[in-house]
Amino acid sequence: MHSKAYSRLGVFAWSPTGVEPKGLIVADFAQYFDPTSANVSSSIEFLPIDSIYSSPRPVPSISVPIQYRFNELSWSYSASSAHSLGIVAGGTEDGSVVFLDADSIINKSQANILSAQRVHQGHVLSVAHSQDSRWLLSGGGSGQLLLWDLTNFSTFSPGKPNYPDQIKMVRWNKKADQIAACISSHRCSVYDLRRPGAPIIEFGELGSGCDWNGLSWNPTDASSLILCSQSDALPLVQRWDLRFATAPLKDLRLHQKGVSAVDWWEYLEKLF
Structure with missing residues (x-):
């Protein structure tokens, strides 16, 4: 086994079963701040599995600007024509839960935001989708736990x-x-x-x-x-x-x- 060098202060999610191409979605980590950096922009990237296997220093095939930084990402598979490569959900630093179309990132180099709702108090530290990819859970401050319906992004406790x-x-x-x-x-x-x-x-x-x-x-x-x-x-x-x-x-x-x-x-x- 050989080590690979891909250095970035970020969070990631592996592509789920049933999604091609295989790889990683990577975004900027919300709880990192460099006061000496002149660049305050954020991006979300796709790192294909072929690059990970073939190169000692894999590089993303796609890098798309986005206004959010994330604490955690969750990539769920949705076998629908609307979201053929699934949905990437992320918990942000401002209390928002953001849903993105994975196909738009990988094949169109666009951060197509399907929904972004600021319903949590403080950081949303964790998000996770159910095994059947129907539901998403998000957790934030004050013990707030929310359940999201991935078919329409409605939410309830x-x-x-x-x-x-x-x-x-x-x-x-x-x-x-x-x-x-x-x-x-x-x-x-x-x-x-x-x-x-x-x-x-x-x-x-x-x-x-x-x-x-x-x-x-x-x-x-x-x-x-x-x-x-x-x-x-x-x-x-x-x-x-x-x-x-x-x-x-x-x-x-x-x-x-x-x-x-x-x-x-x-x-x-x-x-x-």
Whole structure:
């Protein structure tokens, strides 16, 4: 395996299954600021997979100016004539959730904004689409969680959390389309869209030392997920089972510094 050099302070989303050409959509990161830079413009780029494989220094095939900078991108597949390469959604620094047509970026070199609604308070730190690409979740300040219909970009709240903390990450269950979870610094909240209202489960409160930063659902078990804390004072990874959410199944404290991201490898999930 050879390393590749593509340097940019940005956020990205891989092309979903069913979309050709394969590659990355990359946009400027909202939480970076260089006071010495004379260039304050933003852009969104497409980095084709062919360039990644063939060159040690891959370069984008498309770079399009855009007025937004993003905290996270989510690229969902929509098998419709209107959006043949899917929809790219992003959470911005001004509270907007922006939806872009991927085909316009890749084939027309245009940032075709399908919808941009400023409905969150503060930064929208996380966005994620459901496994069936029908819904998008976005999380922002004051515990605000919004559910978006990707067929018409209408939005409503799936329920109110019990605590008004800033939502740092949202993720859909990989086996049950109606289940989603979000994390704030001190807890994880799980929602069942069949039961609107408060979260069905909340857990992970560990006191002032914890700072949850990453969340990942088990790819084969709908009741299991892992969390990680980015706090240097409490750098841990925990595995939880929603059926027994009074305490974690596993509590791993092997890191010396805070853990910034966590994910499953499907073939080793039984060994965790």
